[in-house]
Amino acid sequence: MTQSVVGSITLGYRPLWNRARELEAVQLFVEAAQGGAIDAVHLVAALQELSSMATPQLLLSMHNKRLLSDMLAHAPAGDYWIEVRGEWLSEPDIYERTQKAHARGLKLVWRGALEDWPKTPLQACFFLRLLTLAPLTAATALQEAAAGRQPDGSIAPGQIYEEVQSRALADLLLDRAGALAIAGWPSEDVLHAHRHQPVAPDGEVIRRAGKAVDDDQSMEQIEAVVREEPVLAYRFLSFTNSAAMAGRGGIESVRHGLMMLGYGALGRWLAEQGAHAATDIDLRPVKAQMVLRARLTEHLLDAGAEDGLRREVYLCGLFAELDLLLHEPLGQVLNRLPLSERIYAAAVKRSGPYAPALQAARAMEGDDTPALRAVCRAHGIGVEEANRQLLRALVGARR
Template identity: 50%
Template sequence: MVQSVLGSLVLGYRPLWNGARRMAGVQLFVAGDDNVQVDALHLLRTIEELWDASSPPLLLAPRTPQILAEWLEHAPPGSPSIEVTDAWLVDPALLARARAAQRRGLKLVWHGPLGRLPEPEVAALFHTSVLTLDAQDAVAALRAGKAQAARGAGASASPIIAGQIYEGVDSRALMRHCLDGAGALALAGWPADDVLYSLRHQSPAPAHEVVLKLLKAIDDEQSIDAQEQVLGEDPLLAYRFMTYTNSAALGLRTGVDSVRRGLVMMGYGSIQRWLGDQLPGASTEADLRPVREGAVLRARLAEQLIEAGVGKELRAEMYLCALFSRLDALLGEPLGAILRRLPLSDRVYDAAVLHAGPYAPSLDLAVALEGEDAAFIRKLCEDHGHDREQVNRSLLHVLRAWVVPRTPTGA
């Protein structure tokens, strides 16, 4: 049996976050199998069929020179932006293809270290860059940021170049300098751990915008499905809701093991009153939005990766499992203790805490797809019997459905 084109690729992704702390695009990592020639143009055709005006702009990041060379030679104008790794440009044939692609109208993005920028003649081929910060760059940028804050000086002393995408930003202070002080276009990835650590003394709270969105959904008499979807856009709000519906104060006779069941049992009036109580203490911290939305992306993907034929209730349970998988970082408590407070099935606990049971393969794969370790993703697919083509289609469908504001991003 001939392997499908999507079945011979290994995809992964990384969101690009802009200064508004919203997704500006997605970096899509694309690798192939060793010694297997793939028709990489098929991926472009698949994306063209799937994507619409509200989908995130894509930055295609090939992880082999062969895939890059095929795109540079054959990708039509209007294709997503294509990342070009600097180290591969030592190949004269690849550099010549890049020149021809740029003349043909392709948007190319240079990828390399901030400390080793290309010569002007080569730099002219690219409309922006993904720049990697090393420790020395990070220290210099942080110093410039502190000086800027102290004296109100401009960002001229900073090594950060405006209008570019940056990776390797591991601290909240550096993130703020890049996006707010130095005019970076976006960050590839988000310093979630340091953001959460810097906010550890604040009481964890659901997002103000999501609470308001759910109140509006109830006021507009939207369906239970729509309300369940909104509640699932914030792991803290979903967790608080389930904690409340299972509290002794509410006095329900049976345990509420899903968001949907809680919505049905509480009724609109009770939910509105509860949401009204949440509003005064709700969080307006924008730096938490990428953390929250990253959890939602993981949950949507895990829900899609669960085996075909599984019913709606089990898919919702898989979603909740993935949504809650980082509650320990959000709440500062062991995940096992958090999950044991709710009457969730052992399947959720086993997957999120023990990495075992029927949900573990989907959750582990959803986490692995948040990066570019193609060998690890390939191994997980093989170990757990995931069909690679279906995994890639699931990832593309989830990314396609993520709605982003239509603003210029460079991605």
């Protein structure tokens, strides 16, 4: 990878969730140091070097006009998308370069308010839009839906929508209005609906884990499925450390628990979990974000060749917000398991050797790149390394 390019940008990210509440794409926020120019060809080559067939679709969102202008002028056509903010089209160079970039084969995404969609000929330059709904438009659409009527033509189907703060609006856009995806997720509103009892593991993940057991897949494959669900992983560790299993000593990892339990007992336990599984698919993006954070935390902290240490760091990221799902103080939740003190220190006290990686992983969840740089500086994490590890963590993020 071209060191000079990757070392002179800062990356943040935001997941885009589709109708199945799975990862449709990832929006990468790209900021150049001091708002300077970047070699667009080298930047694209650098991003693609760490990508693979398993990497989600990437939407590149430039933080400054100069970088966008350079990308429009020089970036080669590829599988990635490039965002063009509607208000920046008033700049003559961006206006002209948008048309040339489209002619060159770049996949451009227009971003702005629905009512500001530009007139022809620029419309033909964009194959997709990242839209914000006016409050009145959103309220009217929700009223129509509550009355049992289909949304009118004011909501464009097949597009991406952002600034969606309510679960009802997300459901309307994805399930009835035909939106391609929601940028971000109204997690707070979704969890509010489950505030009276702890959130259960997702039934689909339990089913996949059970099938992996029935098919005699390897422990590594079964572990990978269980670790996709924070509540399931937590319950599994609670079970394997319960009184019935106490004679076997403390079990600190999913892998250790699987080896101790065996296929037969694991299959029976999963069947019990399936009987009381969560069926609300709106919870999936909430949990999937926790999994992404765990993957990134693991990548950011160089654990060397020690598998046990990598698993420990992953659990630190996965369990860092379990309190939101279980409705108990996080310290109390974590203290029920014989986890490493390093996990508790990072997640609860924001201290210890895992804290820098966890805090950096959290800081990368969004477009506040100055805050991310501040976290990296405070903990001695190189921004270039953070960029690399983000891209590596995204590989395989979309099943």
